[in-house]
Amino acid sequence: MRYLLILVCCIPVYSNAQKIPIGYDAFRLWEQLPQQRIGVRAYMRSTYSRTGGSYDASNFLFMNKEDENVTLDVKGNGVLYFFRTNHWHGSPWHFVVDGKDNIVSETATADPVDAVKKYKNTVFIPTSTFPEPLAWTWGTTKGANLIWTPMPFRDSLRIAYSRTFYGTGYYIYHLYANPTGLPSWNLHKTPDKDVVDFVNRAGTDIAPKDIKKLEGTIKLNKEQVVLANITSSSSIRALKLRLPLDKAEALERIRIRVTWDNAAYPSIDAPICLFFGAGTFFNRERKEYLVKGLPINIRYDYPNNKVELACYYPMPFFRSAKFELTGITPGDAAIDYEIRYERFKTPAHQSSYFHATYRDFPKPEFGQDMTWLDTKGEEGQEEWTGSFLGTSFIFSHNANLHTLEGDPRFFFDNSQSPQAYGTGTEEWAGGGDYWGGENMTLPLAGHPCGATEKKTAVNDKDLIQSAYRFLVADLMPFGNRAVIRFEHNENVSQEHYEAVSYWYGLPASSLVKTDSIDIGKPEDEQRHAYNSPQASEVETIRSKYEWGPDVYPAQTWGYDLRKRDEYKDLIGKEIYPAQEQDGRHTTGTSEFTVKLRKDNKGVLLRRTLDYSYPNQNAEVFVSTDGKNWQKAGNWYLAGANTYMISRPEGELSPRKYKVETSNRRFRDDEFLIPANLTKGKPAIRIKIKFVPGNQELYPGHPFPNGSAWSELKYDIYNYVLPNFK
Secondary structure, three states: OOOOOOOOOOOOOOOOOOOOOOOHHHHHHHHOOOOOOOEEEEEEEEOOOOOOOOOOOEOEEEEEEOOEEEEEEEEOOEEEEEEEEOOOOOOEEEEEEEEEEEEEHHHHHHOOOOOHHHHOOOOOOHHHHOOOOEEOOOHHHHOEEEEOOOEEEEEEEEEEEOOOOOOOEEEEEEEEEEOOOOOOOOOOOOOOOOHHHHHOOOOOOOOOOOEEEEEEEEEEEEOOOOEEEEEEOOOEEEEEEEEHHHHHHHOOOOOEEEEOOOOOOOOOEEEHHHHOOOOOOOOOOOOOOEEEEOHHHEEEEEEHEEEEEOOOOOEOOOOOOOEEEEEOOOOOEEEEEEEEEEEOOOHHHHHEEEEEEEEOOOOOOOOOEEEEEEEOOOOOOOOEEEEEEEEEEEEOOOOOHHHHOEEEEEEEEOOOOOOOEEEHHHOOOOOOHHHHOOOOOOOOOEEEEEEOOOOOOHHHHOOOHHHHHEEEOEEEOOOOOEEEEEOOOOOOOOEEEEEEEEEEEEEEOEEEEEEEOOOHHHHHHHHHOOOOOOOOOOEEEEOOOOOOEEEEOEEOEEEEEHHOOHHHHOOOEEEOOOOOEEEEEOOEEEEEEEEOOOOOOOEEEEEEOOOOOOEEEEEEEEEEOOOOOOOEEEEEOOOOEEEEOOOOOOOOOOOOOEEEOOOEOOOOOEEEOHHHOOOOOOOOEEEEEEEOOOOOOEOOOOOOOOOOOOEEEEEEEOOOOOOOO
16 A cells, blocks of 8 residues: 655644644534644543542642632643533633633523423523534533533633532643634634534535435345445545335444555444444434434434435545445345545645444453554554544443443553543533433434333333544544543443444554653763753652552442452452652753654654642743753643542532542653754754742642652654655
């Protein structure tokens, strides 16, 4: 296979001056979704339990005033693309953008006690700023408040909750090295109408109509049939199947298989029900839409006795595409198909292939996360550069909603800390309180099927519980590897899980490690001319990363492991042993020299640190001669392994003050250095200048460990132009 890829740094400007779509353009320029997002970093932060348990509510980085309890604190320039809470809890919410406080609430905020009984329809306030379909409240979602309105910030973003009762949430944001050019978001900025109208088209055909089309009817009389072969550089804009309504459930496990450019392995290979967003085609309530998604949907055409399946993710390829159906039990059924495609005008080196990777977990490994996707070695290739797009998954074949008590953890480009750490599987899919046991479907998240509980299921298909989450503006770019992991109820559930992970990727690396400095190792410090006059003596730290529960639990949500003979001997035993690392901390400056590739297009600097030092903040400078310094930006990591828990008795009760310290002190954190400071240079000297702070854990109580800059190790990654032959 031959590939050509040219990558540049953030925000990339390619040879034809094409820029990465950001803000509302991430929706508006839908056809550019496969474009490489080189240099853009995505992060998912949340109120997850810092000690590895499943109680992911009311955990705060720190507290200021009674109505200012901080859950997210970021410095840099970027865009907040997604915000989620459980119901109205935490509101009024403070979105402090570049120093300006924007206060957001919703209908139930003024009278939250027994709000579920009092309100049927709720909205965000101000409503014009958060209209459907970019924002939804719990009346529709059956449990969560969701916002997809892009919120750009130039220097800083802070989210704080006014109330702490059941204060749970997760957030997805992007950071960029270079200015985005977007104005700071404020409460009076209403979403662009064309974007609102576009997302409102979820469930309809959003692909261009006046392009090439292949369509027909094919008999399913063989175990494998070919739908189409296309032999020109093109982009698929619509992939649609129409099944006979009376045979849809019997056909739901047929697999869709798509192979790009004569590759040795297909890039799409999944059961059609999961690929199109649902665990089954059984439609208990005979709704028109089982999945009314923006990129993917399942619609029931009852007048014509058909089930329509559609996928509108743009799928570019450069020479050929082969579409097949496999796993067929030959019979007399037939399906209709339609494939629309257009000439692919974007150069191949700026784009990527679409993938849908299926994984089956009949009995997940006890104590270990499920890995839904690890791109290393996928399709016979060691490295991939692209973007993670979301998941469609079955979390029970037995109507068991307790399996949702498991956090998502995503690792990109060999980081040991998850850049994405969520608050639970149901929250990932736009839910809250298990969606109240009900089904719902939104443009980008949903719980399309599954009975409220086992005793209410009308048949075996109704026992299948599934959910989906599609990423668009909030997609997650990576430079050489993506690892998508999910807990299964604190990793003790033995339910049968199945998952399809959607992603874009080219078989290459756009992020190459060129150097590393292990602080505390004399030979390494000398080799990199490390100089830190106020640094501590070398410290040896024994601790852990945030990888999940420490020990095998005796019981958890819906499970009592003491009653399971096969696991009795494991209860209380350690899952992830502690590690030892050496390093230093400083309240002054640190300087060191690192090697680069001259052809670099920017640098990602990754630091391993001791997170017991709170709110680590520093200015980063770059020089080629050690004399003339240029500022690259501020490197800031909010919070510490010591944090606040506030779980008051009632909705309107004053906050509580409980200090908890996690035993997970190790963190990997990232900083982007723009290409104008690094390109063409074989080496640079970096200066880290600690910025002292006075942030308290809560009023009148400082963090237990004084503020300092911790440095155990630095890894230097270069954005480069991949070389394919």
